[in-house]
Structure formats: C-alpha cells, structure tokens
Amino acid sequence: MDFHIERAKVLPKSNLAKFLEGLKNLSTLIAPVKKGDKFIFSEIEKVSDVAVNYTRTILPPKKFLVPYRRERFSYSTDTLQFNKEFKVRDQIIFGVHSCDLHGISILDSVYLKENPDPRYLEIRKRTVLIGISCMPDEFCFCLSTGTAFPDGANWDLFLTDIGADYFVTIGSPKGDEIVLKLRKLFKDIEKKDLYLYKESTSKKKKAFKLEKLPDLERISQLIELEYDSEVWKEGSERCLGCGTCTNVCPTCFCYTSVDVPTLDGKKVKRIEFTTSCQYPYYSLVAGGHYFKPDRASRFKHRYYHKFVGYPYQIEKLGCVGCGRCSAECPAGISIVETINRLRGIDEKELREATEQASSR
Ligand code: SF4
Ligand code: SF4
Structure with missing residues (x-):
C-alpha cells in the first residue's frame, strides 16, 4: 500500500535528548557523531554524542544497510552443503540528510526491484529511517539533482528545523508508531509552525554556496555527446585511481568477492567487499581481456x-x-567542476570573475 504523509507533529528542541533516549530504548540507535573535524554515522552509546547540526558524514549511512565487507555464505568442501543463514538486527538510523535518503531510495531500486536481495530486504524491513533537515556547504548540489528535500517514499520520520522546534513529518506506519510511543514529547502543529516549515524550504534553496550549481538538464545526452571530450583526459591526468570517490558515494554498489578457505580446506567462506570502478584491475576479466585499461576511460566510466x-x-x-x-x-577533483566544464563553463574563470566583481 502506498503511504502518503498526512500528518505532522512538533518536537520542541528541548525534548530532543529525551526523544533520542526514547529511540535508544526502542532499538539499536545509529546517528552522526563528531570524529576529529569530521562526522561519521556510528552506533550510539550516549545520546549526548549525537551531532544534529553536521554538514556531511565521511561515509553515508549505506554502511549499515550494505556493509563494506560481509560474508555472503559458507560451504563445506566435503559435503558441498551451503550455509546461507544471516543475522539481521532492528536498527534506527537517526539524522539522515535528504540526499542520503534519496541515496537509499536508489539502493532500494538496485537491490529490490528485480531479483530482490533477501538480506538487503530483511535489513530494510528492520530499519527505521529518521531524516533531518540540513543547510548546504560549498560542496552540496542536491538542488540540481532534485534531492534537496525528502520525497516521502522511503523514510519513516523527518525532522525539519523551524527554530525552537522541529517540524516532524510522519512518512510511514513505523514512524507513526514511534510518535505514538513517545507522544508525550510532541505537540500538535499550529498555523505558525506550518508557516515556518514552508519558509524553511525557501531558506535552504537560497543557501547554496557553489558559484554555479550544475545544470543537469539532459545530462545523459550531454555526456554521450561529449564521449571524446578532453575533459575526461584532463581529469584522469589528475586522478590517482584511489577509489575514494566511489567508496564514499551513497549510491555506488559495486562489489567483488573472494573465497577464503580454512587452514584444513574443509570449509570455505565467500566474502563480499566493496570495490571501485576506479581501480586499475576492476575491468580485467577471465582470459586477460581488459575493458578499461587506461585511466581516462575509468574516469569517464564513473560519470557515465x-x-x-x-x-x-x-x-x-x-x-x-x-x-x-x-x-x-x-x-x-570536483564532480561539479567536471560537469560544468562539459557544459563549457570554466569554474576557475567563473570564480575569478565572481571574486573580481565582489571586490569592486
Ligand atoms: S577522482 Fe576518485 S579515484 Fe580519482 S583521485 Fe579523486 S577520489 Fe581518487
Ligand atoms: S557521485 Fe559524488 S556527489 Fe554524487 S552522490 Fe556520489 S559521492 Fe555524492
């Protein structure tokens, strides 16, 4: 059954710690925490560690849905019996930004649309997603990708900062259940809350910091048309092929696997782990055929x-x-700069022109 948001509540910020405590009592709580000068999603021991106003985490919350390394199955070499059992726990992931919720929606399409992955399906069923609003920094361009705001498809609660309170939209029956269990912490919405909620949308739209947000209109055609562009070659000359860009991406899902035998060779575990299309040997296949032997074709492949x-x-x-x-x-290397250069917009020139204009 499709579920549409019909209701909302207000959570006073003064009740946030109690709300997080309540979530922690319901299930394993995962949320952003500060690590050095960055942020990571982590299992929460103390709710005072939760960082509500974070910019972005190094890795997306994807790591709690599709672990970077996991055992797919094991088998006995004597009997050829397979053990495909897996353990899944209940979890609440709190503080997910809108872009990452959209990232999870893409993973849902990949893992659940055709030939659903049973483990991913079970993890998703037992995961509650609670989103939170955010403000863009100099790297964000979710306004261009249409992901700056949640679309109501795959999350349970979403908290929008409206000053002294959070405007809490309820996106699913699971979200409803949480609000019901912690009802003492919430207030009913008033007209002013609805006004502030609407105003928060335009505030965010105006807050984007990039000089030139990328124009993604007809981007598929543009990339196909620019197949032979020098932009790929120039980017690849700077690229180290380290794979960081794909490892931190909320939508990348490529993995490889290896069979690891026990010392006596009687049992074998198949381990899956994340890999990257930017690694040199990613496209090397049996027989020695190498689909993407040069860095420029690997660099272009990610955009493709x-x-x-x-x-x-x-x-x-x-x-x-x-x-x-x-x-x-x-x-x-900036993805925005690469796209703008494909469009014929030079970021460096643009930056210089903007700086000159503002110093006049
Ligand atoms: S573009 Fe990706 S692979 Fe290349 S250097 Fe940057 S993070 Fe590493
Ligand atoms: S390609 Fe880059 S900007 Fe786009 S979702 Fe992945 S990590 Fe984020």
Whole structure:
C-alpha cells in the first residue's frame, strides 16, 4: 500500500535528548557523531554524542544497510552443503540528510526491484529511517539533482528545523508508531509552525554556496555527446585511481568477492567487499581481456554510470548531489567542476570573475 504523509507533529528542541533516549530504548540507535573535524554515522552509546547540526558524514549511512565487507555464505568442501543463514538486527538510523535518503531510495531500486536481495530486504524491513533537515556547504548540489528535500517514499520520520522546534513529518506506519510511543514529547502543529516549515524550504534553496550549481538538464545526452571530450583526459591526468570517490558515494554498489578457505580446506567462506570502478584491475576479466585499461576511460566510466547508466536502468540519476566525492578526493577533483566544464563553463574563470566583481 502506498503511504502518503498526512500528518505532522512538533518536537520542541528541548525534548530532543529525551526523544533520542526514547529511540535508544526502542532499538539499536545509529546517528552522526563528531570524529576529529569530521562526522561519521556510528552506533550510539550516549545520546549526548549525537551531532544534529553536521554538514556531511565521511561515509553515508549505506554502511549499515550494505556493509563494506560481509560474508555472503559458507560451504563445506566435503559435503558441498551451503550455509546461507544471516543475522539481521532492528536498527534506527537517526539524522539522515535528504540526499542520503534519496541515496537509499536508489539502493532500494538496485537491490529490490528485480531479483530482490533477501538480506538487503530483511535489513530494510528492520530499519527505521529518521531524516533531518540540513543547510548546504560549498560542496552540496542536491538542488540540481532534485534531492534537496525528502520525497516521502522511503523514510519513516523527518525532522525539519523551524527554530525552537522541529517540524516532524510522519512518512510511514513505523514512524507513526514511534510518535505514538513517545507522544508525550510532541505537540500538535499550529498555523505558525506550518508557516515556518514552508519558509524553511525557501531558506535552504537560497543557501547554496557553489558559484554555479550544475545544470543537469539532459545530462545523459550531454555526456554521450561529449564521449571524446578532453575533459575526461584532463581529469584522469589528475586522478590517482584511489577509489575514494566511489567508496564514499551513497549510491555506488559495486562489489567483488573472494573465497577464503580454512587452514584444513574443509570449509570455505565467500566474502563480499566493496570495490571501485576506479581501480586499475576492476575491468580485467577471465582470459586477460581488459575493458578499461587506461585511466581516462575509468574516469569517464564513473560519470557515465551515474548520469547515463542509472537513468537507463532505474529512471533516476545515480548522483544525489551530496558532494562527498568532491570533498574527499585527494586530488581535489570536483564532480561539479567536471560537469560544468562539459557544459563549457570554466569554474576557475567563473570564480575569478565572481571574486573580481565582489571586490569592486
Ligand atoms: S577520489 Fe579523486 S583521485 Fe581518487 S579515484 Fe576518485 S577522482 Fe580519482
Ligand atoms: S557521485 Fe559524488 S556527489 Fe554524487 S552522490 Fe556520489 S559521492 Fe555524492
């Protein structure tokens, strides 16, 4: 049954700690915490550790849905009996930004649309997603990807900052149940809350910091048309092939596997782990054929998959504009800059022109 948001409540900020405590009593609580000068999603011991006003986490919450390393199954070499059992726990992931909720919606399409992955399905069923509003920094471009706001498809509660309170929208029966269990912490919405909620949308839209948000209109065609562009070659000359960009991406899902035998060779575990299309040997196949032997073709492949492959396969862009790949790239390569250069917009010239204009 499709569920549409019909109701909302108000959570006073003064009740946030009690709300988090309540969530922790219901299930394993995962939320953003500060680590050095960055943020990570982590299991919560003390609710005072939860960082509500974070920019972005190094890794997306995807790591609690599709672990970076996991055992797929094991088998006995004597009997050839397979053990495909897996353990899944209940979990609440609190504080997910809108872009990451959209990222999870893309993972849902990948893992659940055709040939559903039973483990992912079970994890998703037992996971509650609680989103929170955020403000963009200099890497965010979710306004271009259409993911700046939650669309009501795959989350349970969403908290929007409206000053002294959070405006809490209820997105599913699971969200409803939580509000019911912790009802003493909530207030009914008043007209002013609805006004502040609407105002928060325009506030966020005006807060984007990039000089030129990428224009993603007809991006699939543009990338196909620019197949031979120098932009790929130039980007690849700076790229180190380290795979950081794909490892931090909320929508990347490529993995590889290896069979690990016990010392006596009687039992074998199949271990799956995340890999990257940016690694040199990613596209090497049996027989020695190498699909992407040069860095430029691997560099281009990431953009192709995000902006041509995903729309073709799941009718959505494979990028949610979170900015992680640009923020974490050790070579300083920016996805926005690459797209703008394909469009014929030079970021450096644009920056210089903007600085000159503001110093006049
Ligand atoms: S993070 Fe940067 S340097 Fe590393 S593979 Fe990606 S684009 Fe290349
Ligand atoms: S490609 Fe980059 S900006 Fe887009 S979703 Fe992945 S990490 Fe975020």
